[in-house]
Amino acid sequence: MFDNFLKLIPTQISTAWLAPVFAIAFACWKFFREQERLEETVEIEKTKVVKLEAALEQQKLSNELLHQGLLEMQQYKEQLDTLLADARSQIRAVADSIIIRNPYSDQALVFLIAHGPAAQSVVKMQIDLHGSQAGEVYLSRKTSIYSPAMANKTHEKRLDTKSGFQSNNILTKPLLKFGSELVGVVQFLNEDRTTPFTVEDEKKIESICVKLAFAVSNIIADPSNLVHLGVVLDPHINQATILFTDITNSDLLFQQLAVADATALVDEYLERLGAIGVQHGARIDKYLGDGMMLSFETAGAENAPKALRAALEMQREFYEIKQEWQRLNYTLDLLDHRIGIASGPVYGRRMGYSGTSIFTIMGAPVNLAAHLCDQARTASERILISEDTEQKLRHVMPSGWYLERFSLPRYAAYQVSNNAAGQMVEVVA
Structure with missing residues (x-):
């Protein structure tokens, strides 16, 4: 640019004019150079903005995917709520829970969901796979009916102690997807000694348990779902x-x-x-x-x-x-x-x-x-x-x-x- 400007200067020019001409030329060169630097700065700032927008978009997408996954899991849990409420009404139960294997522990079961007077006090407790009624049904894949439950040696009495709920009757049934794939167990409880659960009660909820098994399988398919739902702790420190x-x-x-x-x-x-x-x-x-x-x-x-x-x-x-x-x-x-x-x-x-x-x-x-x-x-x-x-x-x-x-x-x-x-x-x- 400066060279082009020099070409405009007449070849025949007095020495007295050279200094101001070169001063003007230098000022013009400096001005155009500042303009170039300004344009470079603008481009750099534009690049920074693009990078920031891309980073925010990535964070937004990650949050949306997580939110979408949680919404889907919440829909499955709402489906479980509806099915369990239907089952409770059919067999006169006052409490229920779905218990699944802890994917990060070979010896523990955890509550996926629970309803009843004391559900919130026990829902985050773990249950021993061996030495509990839920564990016994999980391992045997056979329904059990106990009345009164307190007489059963495998009944988790510490759950009753913590919750203040007296589990006198318990119906525990395995949840089998396609009749063979074990996904968990469902338990129904009540405190009334005069109305024990029966085999007829088990038959009443058979079709509901089939639907429960499919909903549970969708939730437990990815162990990280259980972490985000607060069912288990993230084992990855x-x-x-x-x-x-x-x-x-x-x-x-x-x-x-x-x-x-x-x-x-x-x-x-x-x-x-x-x-x-x-x-x-x-x-x-x-x-x-x-x-x-x-x-x-x-x-x-x-x-x-x-x-x-x-x-x-x-x-x-x-x-x-x-x-x-x-x-x-x-x-x-x-x-x-x-x-x-x-x-x-x-x-x-x-x-x-x-x-x-x-x-x-x-x-x-x-x-x-x-x-x-x-x-x-x-x-x-x-x-x-x-x-x-x-x-x-x-x-x-x-x-x-x-x-x-x-x-x-x-x-x-x-x-x-x-x-x-x-x-x-x-x-x-």
Whole structure:
């Protein structure tokens, strides 16, 4: 471009004109070069946006697939509810349960579903495969009718003790798909000694049990369904790095704005920082008001470095968000954000009341990361990490960043700092 400009200069020109001509030429070249750099920057930003959108779409798709699977499982459970209610009414039972083999334990049975006065108190208990009435029927594939049940040596009396329900009559029947494939057992109970279950009762529910077997088989076909439904614990303990982040003094937003407007800003914060986490390989485990919990669970030793890179980028993004908000004339000097990071073994399970339970990650790193996030209260302590995480980062810190020991009463922790005067750990560019 500069060469082309020079060609425009007449060959016959006085020396006095050369300096201003070249000055103009250089200014033009500088202008066009700045334009090129600006275009390059725009392209880079567009690429970043595309990557963020792709990462969010991937997270959204993953969540939708999980949600779709859970909805399907919930439909099967609703089908079980309807069938069991029909069976209870036909044989005058007051309680029932479907019991299946724990796919992660050879010696245990678990409740897939239970109804009755004390169902919630026993539904998460395990039953011994050997030495229980349900286990006896499961192994023999033969129906059993006991009345009174307390006289039966294989009756799980501890279930009655925990629930306060007196199981005087129990009908236990194997659930056989196509008449031969065992998928579990169904039990019906009542406390009334005067109306024991009979062989006729078993015949009344025969067709219902066939339908139950098909519904149960659909649920247990994939053991992970049982984990997400909260029937069993996830046996796969993963090494993960957990990141908690939230806004400090977010009440400033709600003091200055209408609730809807303040909520929209918090949502913007969560969306933009969440996208960064997903782009770096995190899974958003849950949102917590003005904060969120992310889990880095990829195989290998990359979880901690990914979490730190995400945290540093989140920090830069928050500054941009805050500047944008301040241009709207909000007084936000005290508004800040904080991050806590911890690493270690975690496992997933479904938690909470059965009607509103959620699948989440549990383990010591979760509690520690939340605690560190809470302790990161000033600008100099914005990112706090656990000792386990520090060990994974000490040789792979981004250039210009260091780890300084941070004093906590119960934990060894470190703060991420770009202050070279701090306790420096080996840095790799």
